[in-house]
Structures are given as C-alpha cells and as structure tokens.
Amino acid sequence: MSGAAPVLAPEAVIGILGGGQLGRMLALAAARLGFKCHVYSPSPDSPAFEVVHRVTCADYNDTEALDRFAADVDVVTYEFENVPADTATFLAVRVPVLPDPQILATTQDRLAEKRFVAKLGIPTAAFADVTAPGELAAAMAKIGQPAVLKTRRYGYDGKGQATIRNGGDPATAWREVGGQPCILEAFVPFEREVSVVAARAHDGAIECFDVTENEHRDHILKISRVPAALPESATQEARRIAETIARQFNYVGVLAVEMFVLKNGSQLLVNEIAPRVHNSGHWTLDGASVSQFEQHIRAVAGWPLAKPIRHGRVEMTNLIGNEVEDYRGWLGVPGAAVHLYGKTAVRPGRKMGHVTRVFAE
Numbered sequence: 001m002s003g004a005a006p007v008l009a010p011e012a013v014i015g016i017l018g019g020g021q022l023g024r025m026l027a028l029a030a031a032r033l034g035f036k037c038h039v040y041s042p043s044p045d046s047p048a049f050e051v052v053h054r055v056t057c058a059d060y061n062d063t064e065a066l067d068r069f070a071a072d073v074d075v076v077t078y079e080f081e082n083v084p085a086d087t088a089t090f091l092a093v094r095v096p097v098l099p100d101p102q103i104l105a106t107t108q109d110r111l112a113e114k115r116f117v118a119k120l121g122i123p124t125a126a127f128a129d130v131t132a133p134g135e136l137a138a139a140m141a142k143i144g145q146p147a148v149l150k151t152r153r154y155g156y157d158g159k160g161q162a163t164i165r166n167g168g169d170p171a172t173a174w175r176e177v178g179g180q181p182c183i184l185e186a187f188v189p190f191e192r193e194v195s196v197v198a199a200r201a202h203d204g205a206i207e208c209f210d211v212t213e214n215e216h217r218d219h220i221l222k223i224s225r226v227p228a229a230l231p232e233s234a235t236q237e238a239r240r241i242a243e244t245i246a247r248q249f250n251y252v253g254v255l256a257v258e259m260f261v262l263k264n265g266s267q268l269l270v271n272e273i274a275p276r277v278h279n280s281g282h283w284t285l286d287g288a289s290v291s292q293f294e295q296h297i298r299a300v301a302g303w304p305l306a307k308p309i310r311h312g313r314v315e316m317t318n319l320i321g322n323e324v325e326d327y328r329g330w331l332g333v334p335g336a337a338v339h340l341y342g343k344t345a346v347r348p349g350r351k352m353g354h355v356t357r358v359f360a361e
Contacts, residue, residue, distance in 0.1 A: 006075055006096055007302035010034025013053065014300065015073030015095070017060075017087065019046025021341040021351065022277050023079035025285070027052045029293035035301065040069050047342040048079070060087040070094035077253060077300045081107055081275055082154055098252045098300040099275050106249075107275045110152045110183045117270045120248055122241055124270050125260075126186040136170040139184040146187040149173045151180055163187065188269060190260035194228045196242035197281035199295040199305050200251045207295065207305045208239045209288065212280045214258075220349060224280045224316040226287065234265040245273060254296040256280060279318070279351070286337040286356040287314030313359040324352035335359060 008014075014030050016023045019041030027037040027048055036053035039046065042060060049055045054072065058065035060083060069091070070076070076097045078088065085108060088101035106112045114127050128139035130149065140147060145168070151160035162173040164184075174182075193216065198208045213228035214221055228235070242257040249255075256278030258271045281292035290306035298305055319327065324346060330338050333355075340353040 008035065008074055011036065012074040012301070013038055013072060014297065015040060015069060015076040015091075016048065016052075016079055017041075017076065017083045017091075018079035019043055019048040019055075020079060021047055021343075023048035024051055024341060025282075025291075025293045025339075026077070026079060026277065026296060029291060030297045033294065033297060033301075033303075035297065038069065038073050040066075045344055050342055060084050063090065066090055067094070075300050077296070078104070079276060099255070100250070100252075103249050103251060103275050107273050108153055110150055110272075111181075113273055114183065114185075116248075117245070117273070120244060122244065122270055123267065125188050128184045130182045130184050133171065133174045133179070136174060136184070140164070140170060143184050143186045148185045148187055149177055149182050150185060151177050151182055153181075188260045188262070188271075190269075191263050191265070192229070192261045193258065193271070194230065194238060194261055194268075195224075195256050195258045195278065195280040196238050197254060197256045197278055197284070197292050198239075198242040198246050199254045199292070199299050200246040201299050201305050202252055202302055204247070205305055206243050206246055207308055208242055209281060209284055209292065209308050210310050211235050211238045212283065214280050218349070220318070220320060220351075221279050222318055222320070224283055226283055226310065226314045230261065231265045234261065234268060237268055241268065241270060245270075251275075253299045254278075254281070254292050279354075280316075282339070282354050283314040283316040283356050284308065285339065287311050287316075287358050311358050312361050315357045315359070317355045317357075318351055319353040319355065321348045321350055321352065322346060327353065327355075330355045333357065 013036045016039045019039045024047045030037050038054040039048045039052050040056045056069050076091050085105035088097050128142050130139045146165045149162050162176040164173045193214045195212050200206045210226045211228040213225045215223040254277050256274040260269045277292045284291040289309040330336050336357045
C-alpha cells in the first residue's frame with residue numbers, strides 16, 4: 001500500500017515512527033493543519049509523546065503492536081532513517097507508508113546509497129566496499145590516503161567512522177568502527193558543507209528550500225546559515241541534484257541532500273541523503289513562509305506543497321548538551337526564537353534544542 005496516494009482530510013490520523021524531536025516538530029506542524037498524530041516509539045521518554053493524540057510504546061519488531069498502530073492511522077511516515085526497513089515494509093501491507101520503505105532500505109546502507117547516486121551520474125567521493133578486514137588493503141590501494149572508513153549502517157553525527165591517514169593503521173580503524181561491513185571513502189578536502197532540503201508531492205511537484213551552509217563541531221551540526229555563500233551556478237546545481245534524487249526515488253515527503261563544496265565552489269559532491277526532515281532545515285520554522293515540517297505533512301497527506309519564501313538572512317544554532325541551559329540568554333535577543341525539545345536527560349553531544357535568528361537582508 002506504500003504506493004497509494006491518499007488525500008487526507010483534517011482530523012485524519014498520521015502515524016509517525018520515532019519519537020524524537022523531529023517527530024515532535026512534525027506532530028506540532030500536523031496539529032496546526034488539523035491532523036492528529038499517533039507516535040510509535042520504543043522509548044518511554046520520547047519527547048514527541050508529550051504533544052500527540054495517541055502513543056504506542058513498543059519495540060519496532062512487535063508485530064501485534066504494529067498491527068494495532070496500523071489500524072489506528074491513515075498514513076505512516078517516519079522521523080529518522082534508522083527505523084528498521086522491515087518495520088516499514090510490514091506496515092506498508094496494511095496502510096500507506098511514505099516515503100516508500102524501499103527508499104528507507106537504500107539510504108540505511110551507505111554503500112547502496114552511494115551506488116544509487118553514482119548511477120545517476122551525480123559526483124560523490126570515491127568509494128569502495130569493505131566487508132572484511134582482509135579487503136582493506138585493496139580498497140586503500142584503490143581509494144588512496146587519507147580515507148574515511150564508515151560503517152555501512154547506523155552511523156550519524158560522526159559515529160561509526162574512522163579516518164585512516166597516511167601511515168595510519170587500517171586494523172585500528174577497523175576495530176574503531178566495530179569490525180562490521182564498511183565503506184571506504186576518499187577524504188574530501190572540501191571548502192564548505194551545504195545541504196538542500198526538498199519536498200516532493202504525490203503529483204511529482206517539487207519545492208526546494210534555499211541552499212543551507214552548515215558548520216559542524218565534533219561531527220555534530222552546530223550552525224546553519226541561509227543563504228549559503230555559493231556562486232549562483234553552484235546554488236542551481238545543488239537544487240538540481242536534490243530534485244534529481246527526489247524524482248528518481250519517486251519520493252513523497254521531505255528529504256535532505258548533504259553535499260561537499262570543493263574549492264571556489266567549482267564542484268559539488270553528494271555526501272549523504274536523509275529520507276526525512278533534517279536538522280539543517282530547522283531554520284524554516286521561523287525563517288520561511290512554510291516549514292520543512294509542514295511541507296512534509298502536506299506531502300504525505302496528499303495536499304499541495306507550499307511555495308517556500310525566505311523571510312531574510314537566517315541562522316540556526318543547535319543547543320547541544322549543557323548549552324540548553326543558555327536558553328534564557330536567547331529569549332531577549334532580537335529576531336531570535338527558542339525551540340526546546342523537552343528532553344529530560346542532558347548528555348554531551350545530545351541535541352536539546354535550537355535557536356533561529358532572522359535578520360533583515
């Protein structure tokens with residue numbers, strides 16, 4: 001049923017797999033449009049649970065709970081890409097699931113994702129499959145050094161990866177990533193990192209938000225700035241890449257394409273695809289006429305997409321770990337809007353909230 005195209009009326013129930021801050025913000029956007037949301041998550045302290053119509057707290061492989069969930073909702077979507085693809089596939093037999101579970105399966109595997117992008121003729125860093133430590137030497141001979149060894153699955157915010165520098169020990173890198181199937185990627189001497197958040201509707205219409213420039217600290221997104229400091233030709237190419245990927249996936253919903261910009265903005269390389277709303281699109285909550293979250297809800301509900309209009313120059317700052325305690329200082333800053341995620345446990349590296357600032361251009 002995942003290929004079905006429902007057009008939902010207000011009061012319909014949207015099921016969300018995952019109960020983190022992205023699920024929370026999706027549910028808030030849905031409520032503004034008159035929809036109800038039912039969040040399914042195995043974590044009892046999920047921040048999305050606090051703002052929705054109904055919750056299911058159960059494991060993703062609990063088929064009885066999934067059956068009950070499917071019976072209560074009109075469409076299912078997900079807030080993060082590490083929801084098991086088998087869970088989405090199980091639900092898709094019972095209720096429309098958007099984006100399609102096959103897209104989830106592709107983007108969960110870095111090797112499958114890279115091959116998909118390369119097949120479209122879109123540049124990426126050079127890469128090689130490494131399923132066992134004995135294959136590392138051949139992969140390094142092909143890719144060169146320095147290179148980055150990444151687990152094929154379950155890596156985010158810098159987790160599951162290790163850099164192999166000239167003269168470095170590949171065996172150490174293999175142990176650091178847990179000795180599991182990997183992809184070896186050439187190290188990219190990029191000038192900056194950018195992303196495009198795009199939405200695609202059932203009818204094939206695509207709307208892109210402005211290209212966003214991203215600054216990472218300790219492998220975690222810290223600041224996003226819009227518009228990105230790119231030549232117009234690179235800006236148009238970034239949008240074309242995102243649109244091509246969305247079209248080839250026959251995607252429904254919001255996705256983000258992260259890219260490296262090489263020297264002088266002369267070339268773009270796709271780094272990753274996120275089949276969901278994305279941290280680098282949080283600026284849209286206050287900095288655009290429609291947010292990425294509303295756009296995603298519109299798409300999965302079968303509604304027309306809105307035309308995003310940016311309100312000015314925008315900057316989004318993540319509040320990570322103990323930085324959430326600084327929220328009071330942001331409350332009086334002109335043009336700033338504070339978003340706290342309701343998470344109870346503060347941990348280093350954990351995203352606790354964000355602040356958006358809108359400046360006149």
